[in-house]
Amino acid sequence: MTVQSLPVKLQDIPTPALVADLTVLNTNLNTMAEHLPGDRLRPHVKAHKATAIAALQAELGHRGFTCATVREVEVMAAAGLGDDLLLANQIADYERLAAIDNARITAAVDSDATIDAAAAAGVREVLIDVEIGTPRCGCDPDDAGRLADKARSAGLTVRGVMGYEGHAVHIVDRGQRSATTQTATDLLLGAHALVGGDVISGGGTGTFDLNTACTEIQAGSYVLMDGEYGELALPFLAGLHIESTVISVSKKGWAVGDCGLKALGMDAGVPTVDDHEVFFYSDEHVTFIPSSPVAYGDRIKIRPRHIDPTIARHDRMYVADGDDIVDVWPVDMRGW
């Protein structure tokens, strides 16, 4: 859809449509900026994949950003948001990263092979990525000092360490979440003692106020939240939905909306429909049990369990101020 002139009414945009609530977005951005001002937050762009939202975060004083893909770094740099971009995991192609102009780029390395690859490609700054309990990337904490020495010998500037307590961020009980975070960050601080540097990077939305060891927190989902994080009683509100239209109503008691699993991230469980009960999803449809009568053409609102992969399925995000669509932002960091 080309939006000829804004605002248009939410009711008039074609469906299925990804919609962000501007008031909620701004509230979340401000709440986080109060807790973690300026460089205390390194927002993770993988959650929203939209330079328009990154620009709002930069306006609030967060100059550095976290990226998960080379494409995210490329698009952030091209948008003029490249003051301090961290690619927070190892990648297959450090050459592609090193070729990006107009940005200060820090890469993650966790092995001899990735240090060799980054140095050979012309990457200049790195963090030593440390595995602190989440079974994904990162070196053994005890090996971090050796790798830092090797990186420095290879001509790389080692800014410090990073580690992600992904196994902690979704723990519902706050005390348990805090304890798991502390165990993880103790490992990271131990590695940092061996590595040195100014940066200790980690954390996420679920641990934004519990992870006090890191110099910077990589939170992303807080911008619009999702069902998965909704159970943690965090001071951020859910502000993303898929606008959908009812296309069929059965006499047997169900109805069908025009938003299916191709428009949703399904990895964290089944998205919900406001006021109604979801029966099942197929590629382009949701079948639901209405709590009150619905008719062809009625709108329904679908809330994803996990916003990151949901946003990544759409090319654009409609920005709603109440019932008005006041902007349309490209999801310009999607793809690879």
Place this chain on the structure above:
Amino acid sequence: MTVQSLPVKLQDIPTPALVADLTVLNTNLNTMAEHLPGDRLRPHVKAHKATAIAALQAELGHRGFTCATVREVEVMAAAGLGDDLLLANQIADYERLAAIDNARITAAVDSDATIDAAAAAGVREVLIDVEIGTPRCGCDPDDAGRLADKARSAGLTVRGVMGYEGHAVHIVDRGQRSATTQTATDLLLGAHALVGGDVISGGGTGTFDLNTACTEIQAGSYVLMDGEYGELALPFLAGLHIESTVISVSKKGWAVGDCGLKALGMDAGVPTVDDHEVFFYSDEHVTFIPSSPVAYGDRIKIRPRHIDPTIARHDRMYVADGDDIVDVWPVDMRGW
């Protein structure tokens, strides 16, 4: 990636990358065309979302296609593949459908409201969509005749009926799948007796040779197959994978590839990794237990459980002939 000159080696394309095996694709297309030649098959484009594949299907003699979204109809028409396009479900916006030039378009209707909307929008041809056991769209079979009369009174040409036995297509036991299909198509034939017209449309890859009631079968997934259909002993081969690079290897026994759930449809279960055991997926990564040692830079092949939403997450499909990439096809029907 812009592919400057083809072929390139599979090993040299950036990852994660959606890759189709050309030999498997052609074998599947030919096998299906032998079983269901010409207009006996109305291929469903929602599975592949690529006009390049639809063009191959058209070359084999299938002139009519099935679509799930208005966008799919728009792109098929623009590609010159609009001889006979069926939008096989109700939609929110029949005006957008009726505005498409250069195509013969048939819409599905299943209610007074959708007939009114289609007629008002200027749609000319319809099928009466009948619910035959899958809880989604479609009218009660007993109501199909009344709706056909109403549609004809509204000036619409009623070509016949359609109904989808989605509850049958994945039943592993062939006898049970056949019996469930027969029960469903008996309902559809009953509705057709009330409606008339030349077209009885339905079926899918799982019932392509069991659904003998329909005049045309709407199969889609057969082109490249997926894990979900792989258990049915159908005469089609799996030919789609995500090419991924190993970016991290842990001393604790796992390794990490650069293909996560943002590159995959996760609704039908966890995708597999050839030769290795998947541990878990996150947004941009798969953690797996290698069956034999792997190193940074090694390639792994990931097989989705459900190809339709997997393909829809990518902008392009690399076409492999052995180890050579011989073409790059846009997934030009993705989005809405």
